[in-house]
Amino acid sequence: MKSDFSSLKELHEYYAINNSCKLRTIATQPVYEIVPPSSGIVFIGEAPGRNEDLQGKPFVGSAGKFLNELLDTIGYTREDVYVSNTVKYRPPENREPTDEEKDSCRVWLNAELLFIKPKVIVTLGRHALVRFVPKANVTTAHGTPFEHPSNIPIFPMYHPAAALYNPNLRVTLKEDIKKLKDFLDNGGKLQENKFQDDSNFSKKAKEDIKDILEM
Numbered sequence: 001m002k003s004d005f006s007s008l009k010e011l012h013e014y015y016a017i018n019n020s021c022k023l024r025t026i027a028t029q030p031v032y033e034i035v036p037p038s039s040g041i042v043f044i045g046e047a048p049g050r051n052e053d054l055q056g057k058p059f060v061g062s063a064g065k066f067l068n069e070l071l072d073t074i075g076y077t078r079e080d081v082y083v084s085n086t087v088k089y090r091p092p093e094n095r096e097p098t099d100e101e102k103d104s105c106r107v108w109l110n111a112e113l114l115f116i117k118p119k120v121i122v123t124l125g126r127h128a129l130v131r132f133v134p135k136a137n138v139t140t141a142h143g144t145p146f147e148h149p150s151n152i153p154i155f156p157m158y159h160p161a162a163a164l165y166n167p168n169l170r171v172t173l174k175e176d177i178k179k180l181k182d183f184l185d186n187g188g189k190l191q192e193n194k195f196q197d198d199s200n201f202s203k204k205a206k207e208d209i210k211d212i213l214e215m
């Protein structure tokens, strides 16, 4: 895997050409950010929607507005964090991305993470969560950091879009982002009882880690 990039822009331009995602032929453009986060926080969502597809930037629609609102509650702006997706192109009709689509963007996302070296990866929704912690369920895992063998903690949250019409989830997301802030303020390290047993990691997760560490 190519990894000697001098900027995120260069990295994205390389993978926008060198990827096999079938959505590429129907999407307007790939969706990504090009500035590494000063906070070290990387959010990973599911897949771009209509607004993202048109603008080429992640989370610029209504879910993005709510994400900005959440960040504001802990004193951050979008410029302080980095946002990505499991899939770089919009699936038609906003359907969920397929395994094949996620797999074809896997190396691209790994390369981004390797370049950025995040302090924490915040997964937004199920697709991003199982990408890193395959057996986890967002309903039980949200708001709790998980160990990952790359040594980057994974902090699961619900997807902001799920909360748009659900006041209870809005409250949960606000609580969870506060927990994220507390976690980072306390050094961003996991307590021993939060460590995930290595045997819980699937073969695929181990391959990801190998990718992240050895690319």
Ligand code: URA
Binding pocket: 031, 045, 046, 047, 048, 049, 052, 057, 058, 059, 060, 061, 063, 064, 085, 161
């Ligand atoms: N939802 C996502 O998962 N990603 C985006 O970029 C926008 C909405």
